[in-house]
Amino acid sequence: MVDVRLCGKSEGLAEPYPVIGHLIDSAMVCGAVWDNVLTEGQRDRIAKALEVDLPEARRIVMFWAGLHDLGKIMPQFQDMILKERSGYCGFLSEEAYAHDRQADGKAGRTRHENATHGALPQLLAQLGYPVAGGRPAKLLLTQVAQILGGHHGRYPLDNDPRDLRNPLARLPELGSGAWAEQRQEHAEALHEVLGRPAVPDCRAMPPTTAVVVAGMVIVSDWIASQEHVIETQQKADGAQAGFGSRASLRVHARNAERMAPALLEDAGLGRASLRTGGFRDLFPRIRSPFPLQLSVEEGLSGAGLRGPGVLLVTAPTGDGKTETALYAASLMGAACGSSGLFFALPTQATANQMYGRLVAFAERNLLDPAQLTLLHGAADLYLPYAGSQRDAPADVPEPRVLSDCEPGAERNAGISVEAGRWLRNRGRGILAPLAVGTIDQALMGVLPLKRNALRHLGLSGKTVVIDEAHAYDAYTHALLLRLLEWLGALGAPVVLLSATLTGDIARGLVRAYLTGADPSNSSREIPVPAYPGWVYASARGDLVLEPAGPLRSERERKLVVDVRHVVHTYEPERADGRLAAVLDELDSVADGGGCAAVICTTVAEAQQTYEALRDHYRSRYGQGYLGWDDRSAEDGEREDAAAGPRLRLLHARFPARRRAEITAEAESWFGRTDKPGVRRPAGPRGAVLVATQVIEQSLDLDFDLVVSDLAPMAMLLQRAGRIWRHLDPPPSRPAWTEAPRLVVLAPVGKDGHLAIPRTWGEVYQPSLLQRTLELLDRRNGTPIAVPDDVQTLVDDVYAEEFVSAAPDKLMERDFRRLADDMARSAMADMVALPPPHRVTSLHPLTTSDADEELVRTRLGAEAVQVLPVFENEDGRWLDEGCSIPLPESGRGRKGRFTSSEVRELLAYVVPLAHGDWRKACGPANEPPAAWSKESRLARIVLLPQRVTGDGTVGALLGKSVITYDYALGLIKR
Template sequence: MVDTRLCGKSDGLATPYPVVGHLVDSAVVCGSVWDRVLAEGQRSRVVEALGVGVSEARRIVMFWAGLHDLGKIIPSFQGMLLKARPAHSGFLSEAAYAHDRWADSTVGRIRHESATHAALPQLLARLGYPAAGGRPAKLLALQVAQILGGHHGRYPSDNDPRDLRNPCARMPELGSGAWAEQRQQHAEALYEVLGRPAVPNACAMSPTTAVVIAGMVIVSDWLASQEHVIEAQQKEIEAQADYGSPTSLRGHARRMGRVAPVLVEDAGLGGAGFRTGGFSELFPDIRSPYSLQLSVAHGLSGTRLRGPGVLLVTAPTGEGKTETALYAASLLGAACGGRGLLFALPTQATANQMYGRLVEFAGRNLLDPAQLTLLHGAADLYAPYARPQSDDAVDAPEPRVVSDCEPGAEWDGRVSVEAGRWLRGRGRGILAPLAVGTVDQALMAVLPLRRNALRHFGLSGKTVVIDEAHAYDAYTHALLLRLLEWLGALGVPVVLLSATLTGDIARGLVRSYLTGADPSSASRQVPVPAYPGWVYASARDDLVLGPDEPVRSERGRKLAVMVRRVAHTYEPDRAGGRLAAVLDALDGVISGGGCAAVICTTVAEAQQTYAALRDHCRARFGAGYLGWDDCSAEDDQRQDAAAGPRLRLLHARFPAGRRAGLTREAERWFGRTDKLGVRRPTGPRGAVLVATQVIEQSLDLDFDLVVSDLAPMAMLLQRAGRVWRHREPSPSRPAWADVPRLVVLAPAGEDGDLSVPGSWGDVYQHSLLQRTLELLERRAGRPVTVPDDVQALVDGVYAEEFVSVAPEKLMERDFRRLADDMARGALAEMVALPSPHRVTSLHSLTTSDADEELVRTRLGAESVQVLPVFENEDGRWLDEAYSVALPESGRGGAGRFTVAEVRELLSCVVPLAHGPWRAACGPAHDPPADWGREPRLARIVLLPQRVTGGEVVGAALGEYQITYDHALGLITRRTA
């Protein structure tokens, strides 16, 4: 009989909870995870891997999940609990285990998950699991031990084969005698409670099956470990004199069986199924679907889809790719038994925008309620996603009511997508049935990071949509290729979207997915889709689908492209300078109204451009000029009566809250005219938005003209997609905007040749800039026909036979680009997980020989979270008006910060690239001491500011002065 004095849980509990209770709880909860969370495709793969029937596979996995904390039955763990809780010394009889000297300080200490890993193979072997034959790493008992030994996030190294016979010989810290006997008693008790699960008919599982099971184990453990769950079981245990007997444990399991489904539902787990129908049925607001949408809907409909596959869609911006992807995802998911969706985008801003669109789509088309999470580091700052502010402390538990009712019994029929607190916990968001976030959240699944099993588990039951598949450098692109391999191996359907993708990259993306699904398909020929167009390739057979007839573009137009070589200066009177060229290009807007965007390469240049435009307008229109910064943007009547164009600046170096407000304002002025709240500037007073690359992707903005710094061809064409983007209803265009127009400003030296400014650094590869410039100038003013010319231009930039007017310079720049790409690709290969078919041990999935500083999803200077703080004799303030004091501590218990306070502070934070300025920071830049108890506040760097003579004097840090300006954002100036 099991010894119920052995403690499994104690933190936060009035009395300790027996190990056996937690083992049974975890196993039963795992059964509900199997029933309600696992997608049909996932379940089938596990059943196939174990070589048994569905019900037997379910019991086997439940048994494994229950065994995860068996390693708590060791001297050091039990002794540690008794030392921390001397009042409960009677919970474990020292006499019963005295011969193992559990309280002796000379006995070594090991972590309980390591003990599970070491002790489990022998126990499984005694239950009939094979203990010989084949390589040790291929033995199922050792693989199961590695899965369970990784339930705290990192898979241990491979077991020693001797663990199958006598683990205590290698690891005496496990404890022999009564300790070993109790571990076996607990394993056998769980085995009996679950009806003696069969031994799988398999030597070992594939790594992709193993990681899914590992994720199930972690989730089951977390759900069963909630305090209110344990406390409810403890009340039942206290009333039983024979607790620990087979009869009592079966009763314990029955009680948990009634509660477990409720726990799964309360956590927000489960599946997300979409209703079926034609495109117009899923998107009733789209009265006339685009040709691309109809083509994909027709091509993928019917019974041709068999299991997972990859869909690649290429089309110009504005062709309805997002709706196409959502519709296709619903079909692909249904075809392979998927139960969820992840929509991955390049940036936080694009993810925020997509969140609202996914909420709308899901709310209309879900069959049952399902929770939706927003996945990125600042998600809780995005107002539509953030939960209502409260005075609850950050770490306050969410009260839950656990009943015996069936999940969904009280559902009123309304489809809800709001994410609850459990899924908002760190690292859990990807487990939601529906998720939208940055692509980094998916890419982390192919980096050797802790709790990778959760990412693999969260991804494996979903359809994954990756937008802007072209938008990454060689390093991140290499990680994307590896991610596609893993998604293929996991049987995850994938939709790839791009407006500008070279043919070679398109093939590489599809080939990586198919290779992951089946390594023998590496040589499989996959056609590149026409532009616009699409191609679908099945992961299970040779099925390849594409349009039955050419896809007609709804965005067909002739784009006037004007290329100007300019000196990279901001002197207003400098003929041939950048500022003069900007003013000349904007003359129509300034004089006759309309809407224009000026897209700059760096934040500093965007600030300079905006300031120069503001000065120019003030000088030209005098006292009658009124910029957006001079009154509320909502004061339309006053704005309309003023002279000159409205001006606004948008970049990443604004406080998070202000940047969100600026983005909403831009959408209000430049968004679709048929949407509520949009008021496009008309008449003689136009509007100019000066910005960086933050507006070129996914923001639904429309301009009469775009002026852009030189950038690689794909990015220029992406930006050009914001020119005359909206066709129906057609916005009112000024007389000067007779055609869609893009003006490209190419930086030139005194000799007129391309001269990339030093301030641009490595933002763009110089060889791509030269190739782009020459290709555009080669057209001699001929317009770019969209979409007909797009693919040739994008591919032409990378052509090996490119004929340059400056071949020596191009050769030098090409060598640098190719070397840089190779170095970045090699670095990605070094830090990424191995291809799924090359994994020989789960240990490699959470451990790497690479420097931990290199294990990231993107290269570049790390951002530091800084907080401008305004100081005067009365203290420190969050605003220059000295009206909001900097909180030294929170209003929660013991000075803890509330959720609302953390959100308010983070809305004032600005990301700033790490640099020499950081080394000059001292105690004056440290946050208050009480901030250290809140992880999201602890690493913030304060930037003291003072208002002197009406001007803000920023923080002096070494050779730099960093100043916050309400209109310009954070300004960094080198003073020496």
């Protein structure tokens, strides 16, 4: 008989909770996860792997999930959890208990999940699981042991062969005698309560199926471990006499079964059921779909899709790729029985922007309520997402989950498109039926991180959309290829979007997915999509779809590209210098109005360009010129009445709150004219935005002219997508602009060849800059036909047969680029999970000890979060006006910071690349002691700014002076 004095949960409870109670609760929650969370495709793959029907597969997985805490039946755990209550474990005699404690003490400490892993093979063998047929790692019972041994996030090493015969030989701390008998009693009792699930006669499951089951076990454990769940069960059990009898256990199971669906609903787990139909059904506000959208609708809807597949869409910006992806995702998801969506983007800004669009799409097309999460490191700082949550201690979610590694859950009173608190806790957001976030959130699923089973579970049930698939270096691109392999193996349909993608890279992305789904696909012929165009390939079988004919782009135009060879200097008197060229190109804006952007390579150069333009306009319009400082204007009318163009600077080294203000202002000047609040500069007074690459992807802006530093061809074409971007309704264009025009400032030396400024560092590959410049020079001003010329230009930059005017220099630069790409790809291969078809054990999938908040899925200079702090005789302040005090502690209990306080503080933080300045930091740069209680505040570096009557004196750190300026942002000199 099961002894209910064996305790499974204790902390925070008035009375201990028996192990058997938690095992049954977890099993019944797992059944609800199967019914209400898993997609049809996920269930089918599990049943197929186990070679049983769906109902039997459900009961088998429930049984496994229930067994996860069997390792708590050992002296160490019971001693830890019960010694303060009773001194010894009551179901043993004191002599036997003392004997086992003595043996336990000699053996060393063992975590209960590792005890489960060691004890389970023998117990499953006793239930009839096969023990022959290969080495232990290839047996189902040892794979199940590894899954359950990993329920706290790390898969243990493969079982020792001794675990099948006598686990005590390797793990004497498990306890013999009554301990072993009770482990067997608990396993048999659970097996009986669940109706004696069948013993699968199969070999080990495919690893991609095993990790989904592992994710189910973790989720079931977390849901069943919530304090209010256990207390509810305890109250129900109190009315049941003889809880240890089989009849009472069945009553307990029925109670848990009734409760489980509501628990999942409260947590925000479930499936997203989207309406199906034509494109106009999903997007009724789009009266005239783009040709691309109609082509995808016609091609996919008429093909009778079955099973997962991959769709690659290439088209210029503005051709409706986002809506195309959402439509295709609903169709492809329905075709393979998946239910949900993850939309992956390159930056936090693009993810934030997409969040609003996905909310609108979901509200229009969801058939049932489903929750939507925003996934990136600063999601809780984005007010449209974070604003609906109550103000709570930043790192003390309540009520707690009673687990020794995972805090946090709160019951959500209702379900909406917005995610509740349970899903917002760390590591859980990917489980939401709908999610949008940075690509990093998916890429971490192919790194050996703790609890990546949750990412595997979350991604395998969704259609994954990856936007800007071209926008990554060789390291991140290699991780993306591995991710596509895993998504193919997991059976998740994928949509890839790009405006500028080489044919070889396009083919490689599709092939990676197909190879993951079936290694025999590695030799499958994959066509390169036309531009604009699309190609669909089924994961299994040989179905390949393409447009019936050439597609017409709504963005067809002739792009004028003028290349100006300049000396990279900011000396205004230098006629052939960069600054002179910028001023010359912007004279038309100053004289005749209109909107222009100047895109610079580095933040420092953007600041210098902005200062030079400000000084130039001051000189031209007098010291009363207001266009550079919105604080100088008493109201909008006074600024509108001022002479000279409006002038703003935007880059990444502004505090989040200031950057948001500038971004909103830029959108009001350069955004779509049919949007509320947009007031495009008209008449003689124009506007100039000086920026870095931050405006390439994240903002929907329209300029009459873009002046850009030289960049790789794909990036230049991406920037050109901001020129005459909005065609419907058409904005008013100034008289001086007759066509969309891009001016490229190419830094050259005395010999007329490319001379890359040292200040650019490693921002771009020199060989790509040289190839881009030579290609543009060869065109000699011939306009670029968009989209007709785009694919050719992007491919030609990488062509092996490229003929250069400076072949020796290009060969040297190409060699360095290829070597660097190979090194980055090799590094990615070293840190990533192996391809799914090469995984023989689950253990390597979670070997990293890295904190996921610090994990790098992209290479480059590490950013340090710094906080400019303004100091005067009255104290320390967050603002230059010395009106907002720097909080030494929070307003919460015991000085803790609430979530809104953390959000407010982080809005003043600026990212600054790591460098020698960081080594020079000392006590003056450390945050207040109370900040150490909140992880995101503890890592902040303070930059004291001394406020004097003559202005602000920045922080001297080593050889650098770092100063914050309202208009310029953080300046490092």
